[in-house]
Amino acid sequence: DSGVTQTPKHLITATGQRVTLRCSPRSGDLSVYWYQQSLDQGLQFLIQYYNGEERAKGNILERFSAQQFPDLHSELNLSSLELGDSALYFCASSVGLGVMSGANVLTFGAGSRLTVL
Amino acid sequence: LAKTTQPISMDSYEGQEVNITCSHNNIATNDYITWYQQFPSQGPRFIIQGYKTKVTNEVASLFIPADRKSSTLSLPRVSLSDTAVYYCLVGAINEAAGNKLTFGGGTRVLVKP
Numbered sequence: 001d002s003g004v005t006q007t008p009k010h011l012i013t014a015t016g017q018r019v020t021l022r023c024s025p026r027s028g029d030l031s032v033y034w035y036q037q038s039l040d041q042g043l044q045f046l047i048q049y050y051n052g053e054e055r056a057k058g059n060i061l062e063r064f065s066a067q068q069f070p071d072l073h074s075e076l077n078l079s080s081l082e083l084g085d086s087a088l089y090f091c092a093s094s095v096g097l098g099v100m101s102g103a104n105v106l107t108f109g110a111g112s113r114l115t116v117l
Numbered sequence: 118l119a120k121t122t123q124p125i126s127m128d129s130y131e132g133q134e135v136n137i138t139c140s141h142n143n144i145a146t147n148d149y150i151t152w153y154q155q156f157p158s159q160g161p162r163f164i165i166q167g168y169k170t171k172v173t174n175e176v177a178s179l180f181i182p183a184d185r186k187s188s189t190l191s192l193p194r195v196s197l198s199d200t201a202v203y204y205c206l207v208g209a210i211n212e213a214a215g216n217k218l219t220f221g222g223g224t225r226v227l228v229k230p
Binding site: 004033035042043058088090092105107108110111113 | 153158159160161162219220222223
């Protein structure tokens, strides 16, 4: 158990639908990152939050959005789902900015597998 | 964030040492080098991190030459369970811009009996 909790583990839905993926970071971590990994593909960075604020954005589609709440858990919302959105979605957390400058060790959750039919 | 280049795949045999080299020619002064391991359908797991020279832990060693333009992850005496994808990341936390921590394609290591 890495300490990063993601729910649900598996999700099957239909095209056009909307889903929400949830992530609870490791205790003490202030930064949350979301990644998408399609079949046999690398990890695509989507977005980062630090202590409730968006800090970095990657290749996140406009149909996707995320937020980090005061208790530091984060949600990734995926809407108007398409077949190509089927993937593993990982959440990771780190202690955060300004701590051990340069250190960027991420702790990943087990992922949420999304299947769009 | 510094761009990294790694071999796409490597084959090895049980008991051998595996060395994976990552090139990062435009590494910045504040950048650290971090390696992660990922098994199928699991999240990546931190292996080792370094800034310069050599770092060793119970899992691996990381060799970084003086110019820091490359680094080599060394896995001693691999077993079948070391079959995984290994990612090299180079970057630093930037308070102003956040930290995108983009993973490259990784190196797929296959350990054979």
